[in-house]
Amino acid sequence: MAGNPINPARIDFTTLRLFCAVAQTGSITKGAERCHLALSAASRRMADFEAASKACLMERTAQGIRLTPAGHVALQHAMRLFQGFELFSNELSEYSSGSRGHVRLWANMSALVEFLPAALAGFLQRYPETRVEVEEQLTGDIVRAVVEGMADVGIFVAGAPTHGLNVRPYRVDELVVLCSQAHPLAAHDRIGFRHCLAHDFVGLNRGSSLLNTITTAAQEAGFPLRLRVQVRSFDAMCEMIAANLGIGVLPLGTCARKLGPWGLKVVHLDDAWARRQLLIATSANRTLSGSASLLVEHLAKA
Template sequence: MATDLINPARIDFVTLRLFCAVAQTGSITKGAERCHLALSAASRRMSDFEAASKAMLMERTAQGVRLTPAGHVALQHAMRLFQGFELFSNELSEYSSGSRGHVRLWANMSALVEFLPTALAGFLKRYPETRVEVEEQLTGDIVRAVVEGVADVGIFVAGAPAHGLNVRPYQTDQLVVLCAQSHPLAEHDEIDFKNCLTHDFVGLNRGSSLLNAIATAAQEAGFPLRLRVQVRSFDAMCEMIAANLGVGVLPLGTCARKLKPWGLKAIRLRDAWARRELLIATSANRTLSTSAALLVEHLTRA
């Protein structure tokens, strides 16, 4: 019957802690001392606890108190409650300290390939209970996601509108022209981008900041961009370029390991726009969680 249930509002953790202390010491006086309570207050709490429990939990004797069978059952449940509360407190403490949490990080392809693997590995080694959910997205989508709260942290190329965001420098990447070793451009070590525009290009799909950058540079140079192949990843670009289907512009860090094995040549671009700054962004209107703030600090220092 519901009317026979103990009213939890009449029992608090101070009383439960006192009951456990009395049971362990066999004395209300010693239990009160352990819990830093006056004896009169402790006696009143034990009486109220028994009244709320609707059972006699302790037998008072000249030697102290001893638990009744009902008291032993009450002690077992009280200990479980304290263990649960301790776990609850410890886990919340881990979240507040940042050692446990969930962070949603959206980054462009360049950051994801060049810089984040090592940086995230270091962060997760230090905070193994933190889950970092990483998505590769286009710059415009990253900005919107951080502003709208879909992502906690964003990383993208400087130059995108950043209204509603707090931004800070993250890394810089150097763009190069990538071609097959047999391509006519392979004789160069450095080149101006306009001198590449008589050749076919392999590029990323529309909407990428990198494609927009080279399209703008081609327009400013007064040449059309001869985009022959469009793909979705840097690896696919390298495959197409290695097959001599065109040249491409990529961050050096995304293709450096593939140069010799794939028969590719990276040619440094002299153009100022070819050195790009990556930014870390967070919302200017939301407070970061401790875990997200720790991640931003780690990435900035890395």
């Protein structure tokens, strides 16, 4: 049966550090100097340490201090404790600096498809211990999530209410008309949106900021939006447009790679609203974690 355990309250890290220094230098005097302690204080700490350990840890010889077998065991455990404390300290420091952590990022479809893949890849390569949880959401939901604390960082199109948020510019995307090569609009390189309203449209589902944008533009032009097909993604829009079921308005970056292989044509819009400012938003009422701050700075500079 084991004897009475050592009371940890009688041993602190200063004493353990001193014990290691004495063992390494073979001298209480040199150990005290290394730990910036007075010799009398160091001697008292070593005596208290041995008393708390209930064992003889050191032998005093003419050549200096020599560890006993029990002292060697104590040294091994002291070194492990210091290594554990160093790991503990370093990991907490990584969380406070932001190099390790968890960030919840909500973004609209345009940002998620056009800009975030490359930006997040660069961020995670630099901070591999940080986990970024990404969700694609509608603009209104993103704003509410950041305000209410469900998301740390949000990216959406300018124009939504931003009360309770800190916002900064992110990127600008260009909206273009996408049509099949067989469509009459394929003969144009640029066009005003009002001239597109004589044709059927493929659009996103209700609630998307992009659908709201073109619906508002149609109303201002005085023509109805002939929405023939509604889908949930840009890829699905491109498939429907390639099948000549209608034309669509999409961010240029989301469809640029599909033009040749899918038989699609981009027609640029003359309208000012076709260039949209994306914003990065964080809560104005909560302090960002270190990792979230690093992500915001990285995205702003990307």
